[in-house]
Amino acid sequence: MSADTPLTKDSGANPAVDGSELIRFDKVTKRFGANVVLDDLDFSVASGKHVTLIGPSGSGKTTILRLLMTLLKPDEGTIKVGGEYLTHEEKNGKLVPAGEKHVREVRKNIGMVFQQFNLFPNMKVLRNITEAPVTVLGMSKDAAEERARELLDQVGLLEHLDKYPGQLSGGQQQRVAIARALAMRPQVLLLDEVTSALDPELVAGVLDVLRDIARSTDITMLCVTHEMSFARDISDQVLMFDSGRVLESGPPEKIFGDPEHDRTREFLGAVL
Numbered sequence: 083m084s085a086d087t088p089l090t091k092d093s094g095a096n097p098a099v100d101g102s103e104l105i106r107f108d109k110v111t112k113r114f115g116a117n118v119v120l121d122d123l124d125f126s127v128a129s130g131k132h133v134t135l136i137g138p139s140g141s142g143k144t145t146i147l148r149l150l151m152t153l154l155k156p157d158e159g160t161i162k163v164g165g166e167y168l169t170h171e172e173k174n175g176k177l178v179p180a181g182e183k184h185v186r187e188v189r190k191n192i193g194m195v196f197q198q199f200n201l202f203p204n205m206k207v208l209r210n211i212t213e214a215p216v217t218v219l220g221m222s223k224d225a226a227e228e229r230a231r232e233l234l235d236q237v238g239l240l241e242h243l244d245k246y247p248g249q250l251s252g253g254q255q256q257r258v259a260i261a262r263a264l265a266m267r268p269q270v271l272l273l274d275e276v277t278s279a280l281d282p283e284l285v286a287g288v289l290d291v292l293r294d295i296a297r298s299t300d301i302t303m304l305c306v307t308h309e310m311s312f313a314r315d316i317s318d319q320v321l322m323f324d325s326g327r328v329l330e331s332g333p334p335e336k337i338f339g340d341p342e343h344d345r346t347r348e349f350l351g352a353v354l
């Protein structure tokens with residue numbers, strides 16, 4: 083299957099690239115009061131692919147990531163990750179709202195990096211990374227520390243493992259946050275505008291780390307970004323959102339080079 087397999091419901095089935103579909107939104111609607119933020123949304127992401135969500139402010143991109151992190155619940159529809167319902171579980175042949183234990187299990191497959199880093203300020207860098215693997219996955223402290231060192235090396239921060247987050251620049255903190263997310267060995271990494279809180283001179287270092295991860299691992303990435311050249315570099319697929327729906331999708335060269343919709347052209351004209 084080629085990387086330009088369409089993802090919208092209007093374009094029919096979306097078989098996964100390697101046969102496995104990692105994320106599936108099925109008729110998902112999310113409202114905040116009268117504001118319909120996601121409108122009967124269908125889309126899926128194939129395992130190992132890097133998918134970027136673009137679109138105007140308020141079009142629902144971050145809401146999608148927050149639903150996947152179970153920070154929000156859909157009003158209608160279902161979400162599956164790795165073939166398991168995130169929003170529901172099957173009991174006695176019936177689909178019922180998911181319980182906490184089920185949600186925790188499915189969510190182990192998902193890592194997220196937030197705009198604001200969200201590191202634990204009172205823990206040193208190494209402990210920030212080992213904490214969840216030890217407490218949630220039950221890894222031994224030694225194994226977790228070995229893995230944390232490998233990851234810190236990968237994000238170029240090995241010499242800072244004994245510092246507190248407050249002693250690091252924003253860009254360095256964000257690279258620690260990336261290492262922390264990867265330490266849980268998630269199948270999918272969610273990236274929510276991870277450079278938008280950074281001083282401009284720190285952006286490139288973080289994006290380089292993510293480019294390296296995209297190139298060197300088989301992790302699935304779902305990324306919300308306003309960094310269009312980064313999106314062009316790492317994406318197998320770009321989804322253009324408008325008013326809570328996928329307006330169009332395709333490989334970056336198509337979306338950035340020859341979009342179908344005027345609305346996409348206008349949006350890209352404003353941000354590029």
Ligand SMILES: Nc1ncnc2c1ncn2[C@@H]1O[C@H](COP(=O)(O)OP(=O)(O)OP(=O)(O)O)[C@@H](O)[C@H]1O
Pocket residue numbers: 114117119137138139140141142143144145146
């Ligand atoms: N907790 C909330 N309560 C009420 N409204 C919300 C909440 N979270 C998001 N919204 C609204 O949902 C809509 C979509 O927000 P979302 O953050 O998903 O958009 P976005 O496409 O990521 O925008 P941006 O590019 O500006 O981050 C917006 O109108 C926003 O005001």
